[in-house]
Amino acid sequence: MDKPKIYFVPVNIGQIKYFERVAELLEEHYSIGFLLVRYNDFLLKQMLEYCRQKNLYHYVICLGFRKEKGIRIPFFSPIKKTLEHRKKCREFLKKEQPSKLIFEKTGNPHSMIACEANAHGVETIRLQSALLVGLAQNELIYGPGGSTLQSSLPAKIYFHILHLIYRGIGHIDGPTSCLRQGRTVTPKKLGVIDELTLKRIIGQFNPEPKVIRIVGTLDVGQTYELKKRITEDSQFRSELLRKYGIDSKKINIVMLVLRFHNLLRADGSTITKDEQLAYYRNLVLDIRAVFSSEEATITFKIHPRETDDMRKLYEALGVIVHGNESHTNELICLSNFCITDPATAANYFVIASGIPALFVNFSPITGLNLAAEFFGTKEIVDRRERFLELLKKFKEGTLEKQYDSAGMEVRAREKIIELINL
Numbered sequence: 001m002d003k004p005k006i007y008f009v010p011v012n013i014g015q016i017k018y019f020e021r022v023a024e025l026l027e028e029h030y031s032i033g034f035l036l037v038r039y040n041d042f043l044l045k046q047m048l049e050y051c052r053q054k055n056l057y058h059y060v061i062c063l064g065f066r067k068e069k070g071i072r073i074p075f076f077s078p079i080k081k082t083l084e085h086r087k088k089c090r091e092f093l094k095k096e097q098p099s100k101l102i103f104e105k106t107g108n109p110h111s112m113i114a115c116e117a118n119a120h121g122v123e124t125i126r127l128q129s130a131l132l133v134g135l136a137q138n139e140l141i142y143g144p145g146g147s148t149l150q151s152s153l154p155a156k157i158y159f160h161i162l163h164l165i166y167r168g169i170g171h172i173d174g175p176t177s178c179l180r181q182g183r184t185v186t187p188k189k190l191g192v193i194d195e196l197t198l199k200r201i202i203g204q205f206n207p208e209p210k211v212i213r214i215v216g217t218l219d220v221g222q223t224y225e226l227k228k229r230i231t232e233d234s235q236f237r238s239e240l241l242r243k244y245g246i247d248s249k250k251i252n253i254v255m256l257v258l259r260f261h262n263l264l265r266a267d268g269s270t271i272t273k274d275e276q277l278a279y280y281r282n283l284v285l286d287i288r289a290v291f292s293s294e295e296a297t298i299t300f301k302i303h304p305r306e307t308d309d310m311r312k313l314y315e316a317l318g319v320i321v322h323g324n325e326s327h328t329n330e331l332i333c334l335s336n337f338c339i340t341d342p343a344t345a346a347n348y349f350v351i352a353s354g355i356p357a358l359f360v361n362f363s364p365i366t367g368l369n370l371a372a373e374f375f376g377t378k379e380i381v382d383r384r385e386r387f388l389e390l391l392k393k394f395k396e397g398t399l400e401k402q403y404d405s406a407g408m409e410v411r412a413r414e415k416i417i418e419l420i421n422l
Contacts, residue, residue, distance in 0.1 A: 004099035006420075007035040007059070009113065013046050013324055014304045014345070015104050018129040020056070021218050022102070025417050034058040035092065035101065037109050043305065050324065059096060061088045063109055075162060082112075082166070086178060089116045100420065102127050106185040107204075114185040115178035124187040125420060126209070128197060129217065130345035191215040191419045193348075194409070196374060213419045216409025219329065219345070223352035224410065227333040240334055244299070245320055251296040253287060254335040255280075256328070256346050257314070259303035260365050271364060277313050279363060283339070284317050286384060290391040293318070301331050301346075329353070337394055342380050343371035351375060351405045358390055358402060376404035 006026060008019035016034060023032045034056055038044040044062065051058040063085060089112050100123040106114040117124050178185075190209040192198045193216055202208060230237045241248050261276040280300075287298060298319040302311060306323065314321045322331060329349040332338055338350050338357040350357045360381045361368050369380050379402055381387050393399040409415070 003029060003031045005033060005096060006030045006100045006102060007033045007096070007098045009035045009037060009101055009103045009110055010047065011104050011110075012043055012304060013050050015129055016047060016050055016056075017327075018218065019102065020054070021222065022127070022416060025413060026420065030099075032057065033096070033098075035061065035113070037061045037063070037113055039063045039109070042307075046305070046324070059092060061085070061092060061113065074158070075165060078162060079165065079169070085112055086116065089113045090120075093117065093120050093122060098122055100125060102420070103187065104129055106187055107183050111183060111185045112178055114187065118185065118188070119178065123189070124185075125189040125191065126187040127191045127215070127416065127419075128193050189213070189419060189422065191416060193217050194374070211419070211422060213415065214409070215415040215419055216412035217348050218412050218416065219348035220352040220408050221410050221412055223329045223333065223349045226329055227353045227355075230333050237334070240330055244322065244326065244331060244334065246299065246334060247297055250294075251291060251337065252299060252335045253291070253296050253337045253339065254299045254301060254331050255283065255319075256338065256340040256344055257300050257302045257306070258341045258344065258363065258365075258368075259306050259310075260363055261310075263365065265364055273310060273313075277310070280314065281317055282362075282384075283360070283387075284319060286388055287339075287391065289388065290395055299331060299335070301326065301328055341368055342375075342377060343368040347371075347375045347377075347403075348408075351403055351408060354405070356394055356399055356401070358387070358394075360387060362387075376406070378402050378404065 006023075008016075008023065010016045010019055019034070026032065034047075034051060036044060036047050036051075036058055037060075038047070040062055044060075048058070048060070050056075064081065092113070093116060098117075101114070101117050102125045103110055103114060104127065106124070106126055114124050184204045186205040186207060187209050189211040190205075191213050192201070193214070195214060198212070198214060202212075230240065238248075246252050257280060259276070261271050261273045263271050265271065284298060287296070300314050300319050300321045302314065302321060302323050304324055311321055311323060328346045329352075332346070332349045332355065333353050335355060338353075338355055339360055340347055340350060340357060341363075342359045342361055347359075358381055359372070359375075359377050359379070362382060362384065369382075371377075372380055378400075381390060390399060
């Protein structure tokens, strides 16, 4: 008898890596696949390459290019594209016949497949793997309230009319039509990392999911075990040090590198690659003012969506650079000290590892500081003078712990399996 099929629906390569670890818990009883629903862009190509390298079974629903070539007819073109997308979603469900779809989010671009799955009796599960689910992206960039940039009045009128047309078509389709749904589709089940996140996101759903559970994150338990093994197994530690080219005789400082170029400031101006490079160049110079190259190695773990040209520019700063070929939790657990931003989901690795860390944000994206409460962060360093002061404290061995790890769920493995199998 064939195993029932589970498809994971990731947003980016980081979520594929997380869902891979969830899949390992389920593969004895389920056939596993990855459903990639994206525009034809850098992220889709990146996910495809990773799936092929890891020999992961995958199915692609491509939304075309964000900016299609040729003539675009107002109202007609977007409606045609939406109906074509719905057709592709239905073809996937008919061909693959999954028993469950597991999402990171059920808003765009995944709202259509989530809605169609609900309508066709496929169990939908939203499983949080990253902090971004708890805080809206616009909040993280622009602070409370999100972006201050407003659409023009003609654009508002256009999209309002388009929405009414969709609803009209939806009424013809019937009460379960996915053209009548909101931007976020309610899954059958919801699993979140903590109570704080649940309070933040539950208002997105109308109605609420039938099953809601606080399950934690695999990042915590697995990273705790990894750190323990690295500490106790000298051969394993030596193998990882060689893998990443890290000198065990030096202090290893790992920096989790935020990608913020091409984002818009609240005033509408674009943050450039040069500005981002200068930001990290200055951080490296500050570290070198306290730790010489003979004393410490600096390792950059760059963002999964970072471009190849930025990687080369970082390498010119005299640091070791690792990207998607590496495992973030391994780099953190091998390190003596971590410098990170306040909002990356990789901070769960930091907390679980127990290593000293500083949460630094000198960037224009002050909204990142809103994430402090999710990680129990005691201080966000936003002044260079304070950064240098705390670096010196770490060197002297007097740096106080900058985060509170109490209350982190360590039984995520069991709770996630239970949620999926309910």
